[in-house]
Amino acid sequence: MSSLLERIAAIEPELIGYRRQIHQHPEPGFEEKETTRLICQVLDEANIPYHSNGDKTGVIATLTGAKPGKVVALRADIDALKQTEQTGLEFSSQVPGVCHACGHDIHTATLMGAARVLSEYRDQLCGTIRFLFQPAEETLGGSRSMIENGALIDPPVDYLLAAHTWPDMPAGSVGVRKGGMLAASDHFVITVRGKSGHAAHPHRCIDPIVIGAHIITELQTIVSRRVAPVDSAVVSIGRLTAGNVSNVIPTEAVMEGTVRTLDAGTRENIRAWMEKMVTLTAEAMGGEAQLDYEYGVPPVFCDSYIVDCVSQAVTELLGPDKLLQVPTPSMGGEDFSFYMEKAPGAFIRLGTADERPESKGALHSPTTVFNEKAIATGVAALVGTAFLLTGTGLDPLK
Ligand code: NI
Numbered sequence: 001m002s003s004l005l006e007r008i009a010a011i012e013p014e015l016i017g018y019r020r021q022i023h024q025h026p027e028p029g030f031e032e033k034e035t036t037r038l039i040c041q042v043l044d045e046a047n048i049p050y051h052s053n054g055d056k057t058g059v060i061a062t063l064t065g066a067k068p069g070k071v072v073a074l075r076a077d078i079d080a081l082k083q084t085e086q087t088g089l090e091f092s093s094q095v096p097g098v099c100h101a102c103g104h105d106i107h108t109a110t111l112m113g114a115a116r117v118l119s120e121y122r123d124q125l126c127g128t129i130r131f132l133f134q135p136a137e138e139t140l141g142g143s144r145s146m147i148e149n150g151a152l153i154d155p156p157v158d159y160l161l162a163a164h165t166w167p168d169m170p171a172g173s174v175g176v177r178k179g180g181m182l183a184a185s186d187h188f189v190i191t192v193r194g195k196s197g198h199a200a201h202p203h204r205c206i207d208p209i210v211i212g213a214h215i216i217t218e219l220q221t222i223v224s225r226r227v228a229p230v231d232s233a234v235v236s237i238g239r240l241t242a243g244n245v246s247n248v249i250p251t252e253a254v255m256e257g258t259v260r261t262l263d264a265g266t267r268e269n270i271r272a273w274m275e276k277m278v279t280l281t282a283e284a285m286g287g288e289a290q291l292d293y294e295y296g297v298p299p300v301f302c303d304s305y306i307v308d309c310v311s312q313a314v315t316e317l318l319g320p321d322k323l324l325q326v327p328t329p330s331m332g333g334e335d336f337s338f339y340m341e342k343a344p345g346a347f348i349r350l351g352t353a354d355e356r357p358e359s360k361g362a363l364h365s366p367t368t369v370f371n372e373k374a375i376a377t378g379v380a381a382l383v384g385t386a387f388l389l390t391g392t393g394l395d396p397l398k
Contacts, residue, residue, distance in 0.1 A: 004317060004383060004397035007117055012376045018042070019109035019375060020091040026080030026098045026105070029136030032057040035078050035108065039133045042112045046119040053135065054149040058142065061131040063118055069127025069390040071155050073343070074382050075162040075336060076111035077104045077137035086366040087358065102363050103165030103352060103370045108133065110163060110350070110378035117383050121397075127390030130157055132339075140297055143335040152342050159306055159389045160345030162336045163378050167360050169324055169351030171371030174314045174381045177326035178307045180232070180262030181347050182300035185333040186271075186293065189256050190215060190278055192242075194287040196251040205249040206287045209242045212253035215289065216240075218277045226273055227266055232329070234260040235270065262299050262329050298337040303344035306389065310348055313384025316394055318377065324351070348381065350374040 018038065025034050036057045043050050043061050050061035058078065085092050085099035093099040100106075115131050132151050136142030143151075151157075169175050192215065194206035219235050227233045235257065242253035259274075261267040271293050282289035314323045326349055336347055352370040353359045361368035387394055 004117065004380060007120065008113065008376050008379050011113060011116060015109045015113040015375045015379070016372050018112055019105050019372060022105040022108055023100050024091050024094050026093050026095055026100045028082050028098055029079040029139040029142060030057055032078050032135050036133070039078070039108065039112060043115060046116045048115055048119055048131070051150070053146055056135060056145050058135040058146060059133040060146065060149065060151050061115065061133070063115070063122060063125070063129040063131070065125030065127050065390065065392070066123045067126040069392060070158040071128045071130060072159045072161065072386045072389045073130040073132055073152065073157040073339070074111060074114060074386060075132035075134055075160065075339065076107040077134050077142065078108045079104055079136050079138055079142065081138055081364060083366050087369050089369060099366060101366050101368060102138065104137065106165050106350070106352070106370055106372070106374055106378070107163060110375050110382065113375060113379040114382040117379060118386065124392065124396040125390065126392040128155055129386055129390070137335055140333065140335040143338040147338060147342070152339060157343045160339050160343050161306065161310070161348070161382065161385055162345070163348050163350050163382060165352045165363070165370050165374055166349035167353050167363065167368060167370070169349060170353050171351050171373040172377050173322050173324050173351035174310070174318070174377060175324045175326040175349030175351065176302070176307050176310050176346070177329070178302055178304050180299060180329040181302050181326070182329060182334045182337070183260045183262055183331040184267050184299040184337070185296040186259045186267070187296060188259065188274070188294065189254065189292045190289060191292070192253040192282055192287060192289040194249070194251060197249050199247040199249050202249065206285070207249050208251065208253040208287055209249070211282050211285045211287045211289065212240070212242065212255060214285065215278055215281050216255065218281055219274065222270055222273055226269070231266055232262050233266055233270060234258070234331070260331050264299060264301065267299065297333040297335050298341060300334050300337045300340065300347045302346040306344060306346035309388040310346060310381060310385045313388055313394065314381055317380050317384045317397060322377070350378045
């Protein structure tokens with residue numbers, strides 16, 4: 001019996017081949033037909049049963065171990081971005097206006113590799129592994145479709161894990177962080193209603209502009225006075241409209257903005273504080289106001305126990321120098337968080353930087369290149385963590 005790393009090394013050229021095939025034929029959200037076909041082919045070869053994501057692209061696969069244990073879902077997003085690749089790589093996108101600039105081709109190949117390797121260990125495996133090949137992450141609608149189509153049930157998923165490329169870390173490393181990893185992003189509209197009239201007779205009017213100004217000022221106290229200093233949040237108004245002429249007090253003022261939070265509790269608190277500030281401030285000033293708060297993606301909050309399992313797996317299988325701490329959360333959003341509303345999870349980073357300056361560029365940049373070593377590293381991290389989370393232990397992999 002060969003070790004996990006030997007098994008991964010044996011299939012690494014094929015995994016890089018999958019990655020390059022997907023890279024050359026990138027498909028945007030909910031159009032990943034060829035990518036889905038390739039995934040199904042690999043699952044068929046590994047003898048892993050799967051079902052489709054309803055009438056949408058994407059695949060939900062299930063590997064049942066020989067012994068009872070926990071159910072662990074591993075997720076990869078498979079969609080590309082609508083932009084033109086400018087890397088000059090020999091296997092560059094052949095589709096004008098579409099490319100894998102966020103490394104989702106690496107994620108897909110990594111999860112295909114994890115599926116192949118895990119299928120070879122099914123006799124030793126306790127519990128169940130669910131593979132979520134998810135479409136449309138970039139447009140933030142894919143994970144909801146997967147959940148609707150049974151991603152987290154039959155059997156119910158106990159733990160979730162996803163990996164994402166990260167040009168800020170060297171290839172071969174795995175980055176972890178407990179707690180807030182990515183932000184929730186919400187949108188709101190505040191409508192203030194007063195009573196219009198001549199600007200020379202304010203006592204006969206109720207001025208929604210002045211009420212709105214008070215509300216805006218009060219909203220600034222949410223982050224400065226209500227949110228704990230060690231927590232992070234943003235409340236910003238990006239749009240304010242009221243009135244048409246200088247000598248008329250209007251009936252209405254409308255404000256629109258965004259709230260960013262890293263903690264689910266803080267997110268709920270901010271909404272509640274805003275609601276009170278908006279309605280009571282307007283009422284105290286004789287008018288009325290309404291908050292329409294629209295939830296976007298929730299925050300990605302990494303579960304401590306799962307991060308401990310990732311850390312143990314990476315340290316024991318790849319070496320302690322391969323485990324890095326991600327120093328700060330990102331205020332970007334991720335629809336992996338919709339799964340995390342149903343079960344605890346962790347979102348880990350796979351380093352993709354090397355000596356090439358263009359490997360240290362930003363995600364979503366059309367010139368950024370990704371070191372493919374991240375695939376083998378990612379397979380080891382996913383398989384090792386899955387073995388710990390299911391209750392199988394790392395011994396069969398060594
Ligand atoms: Ni991405």
